[in-house]
Amino acid sequence: MKRYKNLLTLALLSLILSVKAQMPVLKVQQENAEQSVMMKKLDIDVQITGNIATTVMTMTFYNNANKILEGELSFPMPEGVTVSKYALDINGKMRAAVPVEKAKATAVFESIERRRVDPGLLEKVEGNNFRTRIYPLPAKGSRTVIIGYEQELAFVNDKALSYHLPLAYQQAVEDFSLKATVYESVLKPQMQEQPDGSFDFKTNGNVYVAEIHKKDFLPKRGLTINLPKRSDLPEIQLQKASAGYYFLINVFPKSPSKPRIWSNQIGLIWDASLSGMQHDRQKEMQLLDAIVKQKRNLTIQLGLLNNGFRNAGTFRIKNGDWTELKNKLNQVVYDGGTNFSSIDDKSLFADEYLFFTDGLSTFGKNTIALTKPVHCINSSLKADYSTLKYISLKSGGQFVNLNNLSAKDAFKQLSEQQLQFLGIKNGSDLRQTYPAMRVNVNGNFSLAGILNELNTEFILQFGYGNEVVTEQKLRLNATEHALASIDVSRIWAQKKIAEMDIQYEEHKQDISHLSKQFGIVTRNTSLIVLENLDDYLRYDIVPPAELRGAYEAALKVRRNSLLEQKTNLMNAAVAMTKELKTWWDTDFNYKETSKVKEEYPVPERATEDIVSIPRMAETARRETENRQAVRRPAPAAERLQDAKQGQALHEIVVVGYAAQAKRELTGSAVTLNNALAGRVAGAVVRERGNTEARPQPKIVVQKFKSDKEYIKSLTGTPDSAYAAYLKLRPDYISTPMFYFDVANWFYEQKDSVRALTILSNIADLDLENADLYKTLAYKLKQTKNYKEEIFVTEKVLQWRPMDAQSYRDYALALADDGQYQKALDNLYSVLTNDYNAQISDRDHGIEEIIISEINNLIARHGKELNTRQIDKRLIQSLPVDVRVVLNWNKNDTDIDLWLTDPTGEKGYYGNPKTKIGGRISDDFISGYGPEQFMIKKAIKGKYKIEVNYYGDQQINISGPTTVTAEIYTRYATGKQQREVIVLPMSASNKTGNLVGEFYF
Structure with missing residues (x-):
């Protein structure tokens, strides 16, 4: 009997709603729009030693609802900062997380979550952004989360490092604590900004402490601490290791500046995508103003970047007057996703480029085809710093982070030749020092490495280009330098990872190894908390210290019985191929029983x-x-x-x-x-000489028309409708279906350029949201934007390599684009990959769909394919008159495919084999599908396709479940035709959602 899910109405609850503030945002699942979750307690501990600040936030959330909820806490991090501490309360005690490969951590979390126990997961998503998933938030109960990170502080002027913590909360916190401690500071720290007017340092020797504890507190301001430094006193931190010492050195070299001559021809690349609205445009305009005022006479070519790239005009500036360009920039409409790969020097030729962007290419690869210097300038808190640094370094430009610099300091960095760290002299006792490449000094320079002998002298060299202009001699000696109170090894590991991450693909294995050893979250490593010892054993994850002894003891005895088994789908695929061939060979001689057969006399025969x-x-x-x-x-x-x-x-x-x-x-x-x-x-015997083919079937899809109020405002010409869309957008800025519906309207008006731009906004709404990207991929397939479909499905595959559907979607996108060999290889990998038991059980039956698609590729493009790697037992000719395949964008979703044939019989999960030979694949009651209907020989008449949607359980912003149906006639033949329909689902329609019809 069909299993039904409990239906939940999803909403997003943002406890903290500051776009500009670098602070956590909690999203939860709830039944109505009332805020049912609050931050009950917040304890922040800040410790600063030298140029390193450690921040630990302990957050307790209270669920006032009468049901269990699930939460997602997300937050951006500054440049060079990564999370290194994560803990979750388990059975009343805080349990530390352990590092695991990201894909494995996601699969384990989702597997355990379905057993209704207490996992916790913290992961890094696109750019330098982090999120943690918390389950459960108990009814009328609370959960506590600890998140900690180390931060290397930067100079804000020539004499002081700066620490900043935003506190722009929208709700008062019932129990609020904040403590800041500065160790070993020769000069007194200065409180530039503090939360309530009374927060100030008290002195205890060379240690400075400030703290407050308040009830029902809503901070008025954030916390900003300036730490003055003496340029003649280097700061040295040492930590003993199994072989040698880890060290961290902070120095403050000085040198006269050298002016840099700006080119006469500058290309200005302006990020006009939806995410561009989150940039600090005021700072960016101030920086541009300073550049123009210094150069005075120059030519600037403007290029606007979103899902595409276009030249927006040439501006010849005289005597520093750039009013025309300024007006143009102030009138830019921010719309669409971001595609770096659309940038090229044919559209915008210049001698050097200013690229104002956050580094997040959401709708295309993050590489640009420019050979001249590119200066990347970021003012957004959500940014991909590695991409920005890579583009700048590769092209010979500079990276400027306006989050850490004023417009004046940024202009100085760009307009002067920056003093750079060039290398180490007499450093034979040092190894694995980072940074290993040349970097700008900007007032202070920090070096981490491993020291063989603790009585070593060496020289740091600084200069311009290849010219050394200043040196600084340093001596590391145990009698002169006490061991550090901070974890220097983790600072070293973070600096090494940050440098390797600039060329991630080349170093991803080393990054994974290093991040697991030092417990650092990276783009391929997450932190996970499990509830009990058996789960650590089952999933082969080394637990935190508190469970380590029991784990090692149990490992010897119980590991083999508890370790989760993994398997591929090959044996099931071979069995399914035989079953499909048997079905295909069966002659379903359907005879209508409703008509009375006429009896004829039987003649005598010789x-x-x-x-x-x-x-x-x-x-x-x-x-x-x-x-x-x-x-x-x-x-x-x-x-x-x-x-x-x-x-x-x-x-x-x-x-x-x-x-x-x-x-x-x-x-x-x-x-x-x-x-x-x-x-x-089973063979067709035609009249000799009659070459007339069977008539081509007719496919009629159900055109989706949104009934939302905002669609009624889209009237008149495309220009006026677009203006109406922009006027409506602020009210729906984070609603995916708004962009889907409006894009669909423009597609119907044959304005495919605007439609694609509006649709691509979906990519900018949330980072690493596979549900959103799947919806986007379906619509790109339907509208034949196959290059973009490949990018989007490849992204989902990177984020969710544990799902068979990720490989399938990517393979079908490749096939759409004519890349048949890569498509075949990725389809076949669905059957050869190893899956954990939960995912294998969830996706049982997908091999039937994959076999059909492999054999379709071979049947239609066999001459172009190398099939030697394909198991020959899977290769069968299986052409069919009708194939309908359905898949959807959300996990934990129950959707059914219904197909009613001309006799009135409905094929569905309860009737998978119809009298005329129709065949429905296995029923998927969770996961992403797909489900498939096939019939080898279709009888004449109308076939009706419907989708029944039972519901889903989700916590993200991806909106309603979206399905895509691909309708094929004469599948796997030279006369194959296809129609694609994409529909958002409504769980309220229990009679089925009509997808389309076809006629034979």
């Missing part, structure tokens, strides 16, 4: 009227072979099958029509009459 007609059968066999040859050269197995079929036809005895048969046997020309033209043992 003996000679009963003859065998082997030649007629041979003619039919040859016609069948000729039709198959049009598709592809038949492999040996198929030729053998045809031979067997032909032999069977030779043995057929036909009663009557003796004269016609005799003429055929003597070689006379003959036209078989209609009485004999038909199916004989």
Whole structure:
């Protein structure tokens, strides 16, 4: 019997709503719009030693609802900062997380979550952004989360490092605590900004402490601490290791600046995507103003970047007057996703470029085709710093982070040759020092590494280009430098990872190894908390220290019995291929029972009227072979099958029509009459000379029309409708279906350029949201934007490599684009990958869909394919008259495919095999599907396709579940045709959502 899910209405609750503030945002699942979750307690501890600040936030959330909820806490991090501490309360005690490969951590979390126990997961998403998933938030109960990170502080002026913590909360916190401690500071720290007017440092030797504890507190301001430094006193931190010492050095080299000459031809690349609205445009305009005022006379070519790239004009500036360009920038409409790969110097040629962007290329690859220096300038808190640094370094430009610099300091950085760290002299006792590449100094320089001997002298060299202009001698000695109170090894690991991350693909294995050793979250490593020892054993994850002893003891005895088994789908695929072939070979001779058959008198026959007609059968066999040859050269197995079929036809005895048969046997020309033209043992016998093909079926899809109020505002010309859309957008800025609906309207008006731009906004709404990207991929497939479909599905595959559907979606996108070999390889990998037991059980039956698609590729493009790696047991000719395949964008979702044939019989999960030969694949009651209907020989009439949606359980912003249905006729033949329909689902419609119809 069909299993039903509890239906939940999803909403997003943002406890903290500051776009500009660098602070956590909690999203939860709830039944109504009332805020049912609050931050009950917040304890922040800040410790600063030298140029390193450690921040630990302990947050307790209270769920006032009468049901269990799930939460997602997300927050951006500054440049160079990554989370290194994460803990979750388990059975009343805080349990520390351990590092695991990101894909494995996601799969384990989702597997355990379904067992209704207490996992916790913290992961890094696109750019330098982090999120943690918390389950459960108990009804009328609370959960506590600890998040900690180390931060290397930067100079804000020539004499002081700066620490900043935003506190722009929208709700008062019932129990609020804040403590800041500065260790070993020669000069007193300065409180530039503090939360309530009373927060100030008290001195205890060279240690400075400030703290407050308040009830029902809503901070008025954030916390900003300036730490003055003496340029003549280097700061040195040491930590003993198993071999040698880790060290961290902070120095403050000085050198006169050298001016840099700006080019006369500058290309200005302006990020005009939806995410561009979150940039600090005021700071960016101030920086541009300073550049123009210094240069005074120059030519600037403006390029606007969103999902595409276009030249927006040439501006010849005289005497520093750039009013025209300024007005143009102030009128920019921010709309669409972001595609770096659309940038090229043919559209915008210049001698150097200013690229104002956050580094997040959401709708295309993050590489640009420019050979001249590119200065990347970021003012957004959500940014991909590694991409920005890579583009700048590769092109010979500079990276400027306006989050850490004023416009004045940023201008100084760009307009002067920056003093750079060039290397180490006499450093034979040092190894693994980072940074290892040349970097700008900007007032202070920090170096981390491993020291072999603790009595070592070496020299740091600084200069311009290859010219050394200043040196600083340093001595590391245990008697002069006490061991550090901070974890220097983790600072070293973070600096090494940050440098390797600039070229991530080249170093991802080393990054993974290093991040797991030091417990650092990276783009391929997450932190996970599990509830009990058995889970750590089952998933082969080394637990935190508190469980380590029990884990190692149990490992010897119980590991083999508890370790989760992984398997591929190959054996099931081979069995399914046999089942499909048996079904395909079955002759479903459907006869309508509703009509009364007319009885005819039986004539008497002479003996000679009963003859065998082997030649007629041979003619039919040859016609069948000729039709198959049009598709592809038949492999040996198929030729053998045809031979067997032909032999069977030779043995057929036909009663009557003796004269016609005799003429055929003597070689006379003959036209078989209609009485004999038909199916004989599964082969079609046509009238000789009749070359008319079966009529092409007609597919009619259900056009989706949104009934939302905002669609009614889209009237008149496309220009006026676009203006109306922009006016409406602020009210729906984070609603995915708004962009989907409006894009659909513009597609209907044949304005595909605007439609694609509006649709691509979905990519900018949330970071690493596979549900959103799947919806986007479906619509890109439907609208034949295949290059973009490949990018989007490849992203989902990177984020969710544990899902068979990720490989399938990517493979089908490749096939859409004509990349058939890569498509075949990725489809086949669905069957050869290893899956954990939960995912394998969830996706049971997907092999039926994959087999059909593999054989479709081989049937239609076999001459272009290398099939040697494909298990030959899977290769079968399986052409069908009808194939409908359905998949959807959300996990934990129950959707059913219904297909009603011309006889009125409905094929669905409860009736998977219909009388006319229709076949429904396995029912997916969770996961992403897909489900499939096929019929080998369709009878005449109308076929109706419907989708029944039972519901889903989700916590993100992806909106309602979206399905895509691909409707094929004459599938796996030379006459294949396809229609794609994309529909958002409504759980309220229990009678089925109409997808489309087709007619044979």
